[in-house]
Amino acid sequence: MARAIILVLDSFGVGGAPDADRFGDAGSDTLGHIAEQCAIGLGDRQGLRQGPLLLPNLTSLGLVQAARLATGRVPAEMDDSVRPIGRYACANEVSLGKDTPSGHWEIAGVPVRFEWGYFPEGEETFPTDLLEKIYEIAELPGSLANCHASGTDVINALGEDHIRSGKPIFYTSADSVFQIAAHEHHFGLERLFRLCEAVRKLVDPLNIGRVIARPFIGESPDDFHRTGNRRDYSVPPPEPTLLDRARDAGRLVIAVGKISDIFAHQGISEMRKAEGNDALFNTTLAAMDDADDGDIVFTNFVDFDMLYGHRRDVPGYAAALERFDARLPEIARKLRRNDLVIITADHGCDPTWRGNDHTRERVPILCFGSAVTAGSAGIRETFADIAESVAAHLGLAPGRHGRSFI
């Protein structure tokens, strides 16, 4: 039994999704393309990192073999001669979308079989009647953007206009999201949260997955900066997840980072937020001290996706992976007998791909801990196998959608 620690490297795909062409993503490969770029010197950045991608700890857990399962190839300059000490696999996503809630809910045993609502690309993405209702309820003079955009670009372009006019910045992406950027001081953080709550209710009938508050600070494009006060207003998962099952069995579920938001706080005993991968890592270590036999620690490392994948920043992504890899022994040192650690991802976000959206990919599954038998668990048909493996490990009743691989 002991504990289960689930670490989601947000967007760390390993390529090879059989249905990638349905998304225009055939050939995308987050790990493979980062390794390829690093191998030819395009992952170098002065003062940050240089040379081939070096992930010795993830490699010892089976990352290279998991990537080979996914694509048939070894990522450039990575070492495939190491015999993994962990149990490794890659997994297909059966959820229809390649978004964060779909990926996390499927990891927690509940694939998303329905289509989300999306806002279309084009001149004006949000319907006029929806905008008018929002202006009326929230007493707003109007809004800015009203389009598909990259969050950092749209703040740079419209942030000053927002400060002057008091109109919040409304934008979306290929995900099922209504995002609202507003200045923490000029507009007000609490006011932004209240606005998002109101919009959440209004977009429920449109089946929109998340309304996201994107607070920022600064006075000009030179110093605009999004803060860690981002808040995601998700709809709840359509069925009880592994987290609900654990909670119902009296277990503690500690959600680190944006996990609690992603699950609309369902099945979570404790929410612990932190800003940035290093702080998330520290918070995870502290949560491991507090978790007892049978409990779950579940962390999302958002920087991979938010700071590097969407921003199409190969050196940044590579450096963040190397940093995570270097800190993995700190997790290993915290392990108690029979603990299970699972490292995985929720979708891809290939930093070499066109545009700035997620990419449909297989994800790696790397398991370690004294209860784990080393070797391949093959290509899994669904991320839900992760939930069922955790359930089996923690002595919880099996769920409806996946199969344990341990």
Ligand SMILES: O=P(O)(O)O[C@H]1O[C@H](CO)[C@@H](O)[C@H]1O
């Ligand atoms: O460009 P930013 O604001 O980071 O937005 C990204 O973050 C959203 C939610 O994770 C995604 O839908 C993606 O568009």
Ligand SMILES: [Mn+2]
């Ligand atoms: Mn994600």
Ligand SMILES: [Mn+2]
């Ligand atoms: Mn994302």
